[in-house]
Amino acid sequence: MSDKKTKKEATEVTKKGLSIFLGKISGKEQLELEIDRLNSHVITLELDLQSSRNQLEKKEVLAKQAVSDRQEAEILLNQERIRTRTLSHELETIRAESQGKLKFRGTDTLSLQAIQTYLSKLKSFHDPAGGLLTAYLPQGTRLSGVISEKVFERVEEETRTLLDRLEPDTGLAFFYDIHRMVCEAIVPPFPITSPAWQLGHSFDVSLLEEILSKDYRMLVLVLHAGESFIGFAPDAQVFDTEELIRSSVKEKHSKGGFSQRRFERLREEDIAHHMDKVLEALYRILEENKLIDCVILSGDFQLIGEIRKRLPFNLEIIEKPSDIRVEKASGEEILRTVLSSRRYLL
Template sequence: MLDKLLGRAALKSRLAELEDENERLRKRYEAESERRSEAVTDRQEAEREQNKLEDRIAQLEGELERLRERSRDDTTGSALEFRRRERMGLAETEAALERLESVRTGPEGALTTLAGSDHPRPDALESVLDERASLVADLEPCVVCADDMGLVSVALVPPIEPELEASAVWDDRFRLDPRWFLPRGRFTLALVRADLFALGVYEDDDRVEFHGFESDVKGSHSKGGFSQGRFERIRDGQIADHLERARDALTEQVEGPLYLVGQREAIDRLAEKSGIDPAERATVDATGKPRSALEDAYSDFFRTELLVF
């Protein structure tokens, strides 16, 4: 009765309504926060999947171009092709090297020579392979091993560009340096993507140091929110900040030769802006968290292509 006389009843009723409304808004806020958190997680997963698909597309485009080149060769009457092509992992590469190194010939019966698109084809190669020597013209830098009896004739495209004292060496055995094909000595392998960086320092095939991080970089543009131009500027700035962190890490932690792998665009942009000159660059398909991505990149980089004439 006193509450009604003093007007408290209406106030209490209004207070109860406000408390109910406040509770509804709090629950709505919590639900919205949860949805936003899930959306961020979904977006990050979508970006990782997008990166993986982009790498696969680049790989398929490369394979398609090689098939087109082969088709053009066929239409011009060239029926020459390698009898076998295989990308070997570390175990298979080591086994192949051991077998080639076990071959013994006469004093100058084994030819080891550099070949590929960046090397002039030595006359010695044509002397043992005849017209098949033309098969190496479009290869990446490779080592050709062939004997004077025609029993062995293979090309090896290693991860590290090979170097010989002479363009062609005749000996009683093939002259192959394991450092062209296998992890040897102390070196640094760095994986660079637009949103991920991972670096490992290795002693032979043992990783002795690791450093890695991920950056929040916007994925593909969708309608709403930002204009395309503003979206691209924000994304480009995020990538620039990410690559700046990568440059700092490389400046401080590289030991021995640097092998820079990952997304080609990110690698080239980092090298151009920072002045870093890696011993090797390679495009690899490696996604996931920095540590696991680096392991995949390591396995992908240290592969040797075997081609049998």
């Protein structure tokens, strides 16, 4: 009984030892497998690292090349900027010289009767080849913005330059013969409101005739320090209301120092007082005549600027350069002057 028990225990010990031995062998294999896996991961990481290094080296090369290219581009850009400035300066010099040489062939002031005779003559022109150009340019409009590019190129550059110099408040009408037998501009007394043009066998004067024949309800102000004129014409033919405003304003003098500054201050006060009287009369006439198509301003440009600030915003204002002296001109002469047209021979 004791021997059987001893054999049984020995057998169990043998089985247990074998199990432990086999377990050790199995754990070693797992470790080896884990080591192989880690080694494989290390190799992968090393490959990724090498790839990253290669990419970084390429980027560094590209970055260096980009810096070099940028520096080269900046050098070229600076060279072009210098060249552009030089050419711009040369161009401005040439323009200034050419503008100094280019002059209008002549200028005329045409009364209402004279402009009607002039338009009648223009209508009589006929060109079988269809080379007569008419263009109506409102204020601020260039010829290039109205007519076609093909026709624009047929107008001589000198003519275009002279035409661009004209910037009248009322716009202008341009009459041009492609063969330059006729080349002139008309500035009407009242605004050209829409652009138009034609190239044909005759000049189109219908828009000018329409402008000149309209009965405008107009207010005329001729402003000078100490003596100004206000007139209202309900039909652009005769003044229905006339008012001459006079006040004492000191004459200018050329003495210097404190005396001159004090004198100028007193003169400015006199002018301000005169303008108060003008505004008082102006507001009274505006109150009596509600419907006004336009206000024509002439005289001293500083006083014109002051009046413009005080006029209602809904009134159309036209500045008319002229040398009208109200102390020497009658209302009829003033009206004839402001209703005149200006002719420029280009």
